[in-house]
Amino acid sequence: MxxxxxxxxxGLNSSEISVYLWLLENGQSTPPIVSRETKIARTNCYxxxxxxxxKGLIYKTQEKKxxxxxxxxxxxxxxxxxxxxxxxxxxxxxxxxxYSFVKNKPKITYFDNFNEIKVVLLSSLSTKTIxxxxxxxxxxxxxxxxxxxxxxxxxxxxINSTIINSNDETAIICWENRTAFINLKGSPxxxxxxxxxxxxxxxxLAKQNVSRET
Numbered sequence: 001m002x003x004x005x006x007x008x009x010x011g012l013n014s015s016e017i018s019v020y021l022w023l024l025e026n027g028q029s030t031p032p033i034v035s036r037e038t039k040i041a042r043t044n045c046y047x048x049x050x051x052x053x054x055k056g057l058i059y060k061t062q063e064k065k066x067x068x069x070x071x072x073x074x075x076x077x078x079x080x081x082x083x084x085x086x087x088x089x090x091x092x093x094x095x096x097x098x099y100s101f102v103k104n105k106p107k108i109t110y111f112d113n114f115n116e117i118k119v120v121l122l123s124s125l126s127t128k129t130i131x132x133x134x135x136x137x138x139x140x141x142x143x144x145x146x147x148x149x150x151x152x153x154x155x156x157x158x159i160n161s162t163i164i165n166s167n168d169e170t171a172i173i174c175w176e177n178r179t180a181f182i183n184l185k186g187s188p189x190x191x192x193x194x195x196x197x198x199x200x201x202x203x204x205l206a207k208q209n210v211s212r213e214t
Contacts, residue, residue, distance in 0.1 A: 003021075004017055007020070010077060010080060010081065011080075011084070015038075015040055015044065015048050016048055016051060016052055018038045018040065019034055019038055019040065019045065019048050019049065019052060020052055020057055020058065020071065022034060022037055022038050023058055023069060023070065023071035024071040024074070027070065027071075028061070028068050028069070028070040029068060029069060029070075030066060030067070030068050030069070031045055031046055031049060031067070031069070034049070034069065049069050052069075053069070055080050055083075056072060056076050056079055056080060056083075057071065057072055057076050057077070057080065058070060058071050058072055059072055106193050106194060106195035106197075106198065107193070107194040107195070108191065108192070108193050108194075109191075109192045109194075110189070110190070110191055110192075111189065111190040111191075111192065112187070112188070112189050112190075113188060114142065114143070114184070114188045116190070117182060117184070117188055117189075117190045118143075118146060120180055120182075120190055120192055121139075121146075121150060121173070121180075124173060124175045124178075124180075125150070125153045125154070125157055125159065126157075127159060127175040127176050128159060128160060129159065129160045129161075129162075129175065130154070130159050130160070130161050130162070130173065130174065130175045131161075131162045131164075131172075131173065131174040131175070131199075131202060131203055131206050132161065132162070132163045132164065132171070132172075132173050132174075133164050133166050133168075133171055133172040133173070133202075133206075134164070134165060134166025134167070134168055134170075134171045134172070135171035135172070135173055135182060136151070136163065137165070138169075138171060138182075138184045138185065139171075139184065141184070142184040142188070162206055164206060169183055169185055170182065170183045171183070171184075172202065174198075174199045174202050174203065175199075176199070177194055177195065177196040177199055178192060178193070178194050178199065179192070179193045179195070179198045179199050179202060180192045180193075181193075
């Protein structure tokens with residue numbers, strides 16, 4: 001249901017949503033009744049009621065020797081969002097300070113169709129050294145003509161290629177400081193990361209793999 005999805009996006013978990021919606025529909029109630037009707041363990045139900053109270057979505061009233069809980073106006077959801085926004089504003093300077101100290105943050109680009117992935121692969125043909133994990137078989141199945149052209153260009157451009165076969169669905173190709181994670185099965189996608197640390201690690205891994213095979 002759309003309202004459940006929206007409430008999850010606002011930060012409520014499934015149990016909180018069940019209790020909140022039940023109170024909205026049924027009005028004031030006690031923890032034992034809420035526990036019974038929502039089929040949530042009583043001990044856990046108390047924690048959920050306290051959590052919803054803290055978020056301003058319900059309020060607690062003392063009736064003689066016991067407490068009852070009532071849902072606040074749904075408009076309180078707006079207040080909840082405002083509280084989160086204000087909290088984010090308060091901690092933002094500290095988080096920005098931490099972020100500014102991170103060096104060499106990788107640049108990440110996403111591609112979600114085969115034509116864009118082809119452009120990524122063609123850009124790798126301008127390098128001198130390339131490392132390929134498990135790409136060629138899936139590329140041949142997806143587009144035999146492009147697969148043949150890619151192999152031909154690797155040879156014509158005299159690119160030093162290390163090719164490691166792999167049965168994993170996601171292939172990896174490294175060149176210069178770039179690493180592309182590619183999946184051509186189903187809905188093709190590619191994650192391209194520009195970071196020298198990642199390519200260095202993968203090249204070292206490839207050397208170890210080749211040495212074990214030989």
